[in-house]
Amino acid sequence: MKIDLRQLEMLEAVARHQSLTLAAKALHVTQPAISIQLRKLEDELGIALTERDGRGIRITDAGEEVLRHAQRIGRTIEDLCENIRQHRGLVQGHLRIAVVSTANYLITENIARFRKMYPGIKINLQVANRDGVLELVDRNESDLAVSGQPPDDSDLVARRFRPNPLVVIAPPDHPLAGRTNLTPQVSLYPN
Known part of the structure; x- marks a missing residue:
């Protein structure tokens, strides 16, 4: 059966x-x-929906039944449009975030601010190691990932959003304690 929304709109009018x-x-x-x-609508349904009534036109009983359904369809389409507007406007929806365990402490502050701005968005936070986070992204089970370093061979879009400086930690009596401007050196074979 081929019923067109425009035909239903015309019947309603x-x-x-x-x-x-x-x-x-x-x-x-x-x-x-x-x-x-x-x-065309009457031919498709196999029944008269309107009839002449003096100088005007009247909706038949079958037409009234079609009209009730047309109005329900119209309301459903309006609801759909409103829901889509809400999704576009970040009024409701879901956000899936995957973070590496070392970033877990810093992402909570950002999530709290986001929740305050967009209370209708449900957030699902998953914490995993780097490989686990990348796997979630690859399987499209995460909308956003927070990691220290994106993979080199990926077409993902990466944005730095917060500095993550490395610092030297040493006991107070260590020779490097209190020194600044240390230059890191990597040795595969420590002495």
Whole structure:
């Protein structure tokens, strides 16, 4: 069965105005366009939806049934549009975040601020090691990942959002304690 939303809209306009001419004017189409579409709808359904009533037009009992469904469909489409507007406007939805365990402490502050700004967004936070986080991203089970270093061979978009400096930690009596401007040296074979 091929029923078109525009045909249902035309039936609703005819019912509201009880006139093909006024319905056509309200929908900015010609009267023959409404007549043709209503006839196609009636042919598709196999039953008359309208009948002449003196100088106007009346909706039949079958037409009233179609009209109730058309109005329900219209409300469903309006609900759908509103839900999509809310998703686009970050009013509701889900955000899946994967973070490496070393970033867990710093992401909570950002999540708290985000939740305050967008209380309707549900957040799912997963903490894993780097390989686990990348696997979640690869399986499309995470919308956002926080890691120290993105993989070199990936087409992911990476943005630095916070400095993560490395520092030397030593006991107070260690020879390097208190020194600044240390230059790191990597040795594969320590002495």
